[in-house]
Amino acid sequence: xxxxxxxxxxxxxxxxxxxxxxxxxxxxxxxxxxxxxxxxxxxxxxxxxxxxxxxxxxxxxxxxxxxxxxxxxxxxxxxxxxxxxxxxxxxxxxxxxxxxxxxxxxxxxxxxxxxxxxxxxxxxxxxxxxxxxxxxxxxxxxxxxxxxxxxxxxxxxxxxxxxxxxxxxxxxxxxxxxxxxxxxxxxxxxxxxxxxxxxxxxxxxxxxxxxxxxxxxxxxxxxxxxxxxxxxxxxxxxxxxxxxxxxxxxxxxxxxxxxxxxxxxxxxxxxxxxxxxxxxxxxxxxxxxxx
Numbered sequence: 001x002x003x004x005x006x007x008x009x010x011x012x013x014x015x016x017x018x019x020x021x022x023x024x025x026x027x028x029x030x031x032x033x034x035x036x037x038x039x040x041x042x043x044x045x046x047x048x049x050x051x052x053x054x055x056x057x058x059x060x061x062x063x064x065x066x067x068x069x070x071x072x073x074x075x076x077x078x079x080x081x082x083x084x085x086x087x088x089x090x091x092x093x094x095x096x097x098x099x100x101x102x103x104x105x106x107x108x109x110x111x112x113x114x115x116x117x118x119x120x121x122x123x124x125x126x127x128x129x130x131x132x133x134x135x136x137x138x139x140x141x142x143x144x145x146x147x148x149x150x151x152x153x154x155x156x157x158x159x160x161x162x163x164x165x166x167x168x169x170x171x172x173x174x175x176x177x178x179x180x181x182x183x184x185x186x187x188x189x190x191x192x193x194x195x196x197x198x199x200x201x202x203x204x205x206x207x208x209x210x211x212x213x214x215x216x217x218x219x220x221x222x223x224x225x226x227x228x229x230x231x232x233x234x235x236x237x238x239x240x241x242x243x244x245x246x247x248x249x250x251x252x253x254x255x256x257x258x259x260x261x262x263x264x265x266x267x268x269x270x271x272x273x274x275x276x277x278x279x280x281x282x283x284x285x286x287x288x289x290x291x
Contacts, residue, residue, distance in 0.1 A: 002044035009051050009133075012160060017135045020157035022046040026054065026069045027101035029094065030110045046160075054105070054162065062168050068105020068161045075104075083166055085120040085173030085192050092116055092177055095184050105161040108146065111153040111212075118147070118213035119192035119205030120175050125167045126203075132159040140165070147212035171195035172282040174275040177207070178259075178267045188259040191247065191271040195279050197229050204272075209251035209264045219246035219272070232284045235276070243276050244269035 004022055006012040016022060023042035025031045026049060034040040048054060054069035057079065064082050066075075072090035076099070080087035086104075093099050093116050107117040108130060121128050121143050128143040132155055141154060148154050155161070177190035190207035202223040204216040226239055253264035 001042065003047065004044055005047045005050060007050050009053065009162070012046065012048055012051060013133060013135050013158075015046055016160055017158045019044050019046075024048055024106075024109060024160055027071070027098075027103055027106055029098050029102035030106055030112075048160075055103075059168065064166045064168060066104060066164045066166060068108075068163055069103045072099040072102055072104075082168040083120075083124070084169055085123055085175050085194050086117060086166070088173070088175040089116045089120040089190075089192065092175070092187075098184075104164055108153065108161055108164070109155075111147055111151050113150060113210060113212055114186050114190070114208035115213065116175075116177065116187065116190065116207065119190050119207040120173070120194075121164065121166065122205030122213060122215050123173065123192040123194040123203035124169070125194070125196060127165075127167050129165040130161060131163040131165065132156070133162045134159045138162075144215070147214075150211045169194065171197045172279040172286075174279050176271045176275060178271070186258065189251070189253070189264045189267050189271070191268055191275060193272070193275040193279055195283055197283065200224065200227075200229055202227070204247065204250075206247070206251055206268065209253040209268060211252065214250065214252075216247040216250035216272070219243050219250060222246055223276075227280075232280065232287060234284070235280055240273050240276055244273040247272035 004015045006015050022044035024046045054067045056067045057070050058065050072093045075090040076087050104117045107115045129140040130146055132139045132141055146153050173194040175192045177187040179185035179187050187208040189209040192205035194203040202220050204220055207213050248265040248269040251265055251268055253261040255261050
């Protein structure tokens with residue numbers, strides 16, 4: 001196995017263009033597991049650890065440009081204000097050691113249906129874009145179109161993820177997952193919710209309950225029609241229950257060693273009801289304090 005270690009981003013893109021089957025590695029939290037268990041034997045590893053800008057983030061207006069290698073631990077510590085849903089998801093990733101190494105770029109690259117960052121990115125808004133770079137130029141890939149199959153994404157063979165562009169939260173966000181414990185475990189299922197009061201919209205994200213991470217679009221449309229943003233009041237029990245049903249119906253789960261399809265649907269409905277109640281209560285409190 002060849003080991004490529006570029007010192008700059010341009011060198012990394014050139015190396016990927018010359019050898020498209022080289023597997024990028026930064027934190028290594030997914031790649032090393034596959035290598036250790038002989039799941040994958042790429043002809044080359046493309047080590048990106050010397051490229052410092054991948055571990056940087058910045059706020060530009062109403063957007064966060066999150067470098068692909070910003071560790072989850074820093075997302076928790078530094079971005080819980082502008083990206084609360086992603087920060088909550090980052091808290092549940094692995095152990096402290098894993099959170100100090102892993103980042104969103106690797107999570108997107110592996111494109112696992114159970115990736116913890118994916119539901120939060122989907123819920124954060126349809127404006128979320130993945131920066132895909134190659135020697136040919138830059139593509140901004142909508143997060144809704146990024147996942148194309150089980151552990152498959154829409155990156156071209158010569159492309160690398162440099163950053164993710166995420167809108168700064170304008171309302172409450174939540175992330176929850178079901179597992180045998182809170183972290184260091186692959187989710188049985190996961191759910192993210194984000195309120196977008198400026199647009200009068202709601203974003204959702206489902207993980208580990210379909211071949212790819214996905215939205216619950218009918219559930220989003222249902223809330224768009226019933227929520228009253230200007231003078232919010234506690235939600236009727238029927239609204240909360242119906243939202244949970246629509247989220248569960250959006251999933252396409254399977255039976256496996258971690259849980260049954262029926263259990264995943266039930267759990268998603270519960271997570272959706274709780275997330276909506278928490279987010280809407282927080283929104284009402286914020287509006288009350290601002291009045």
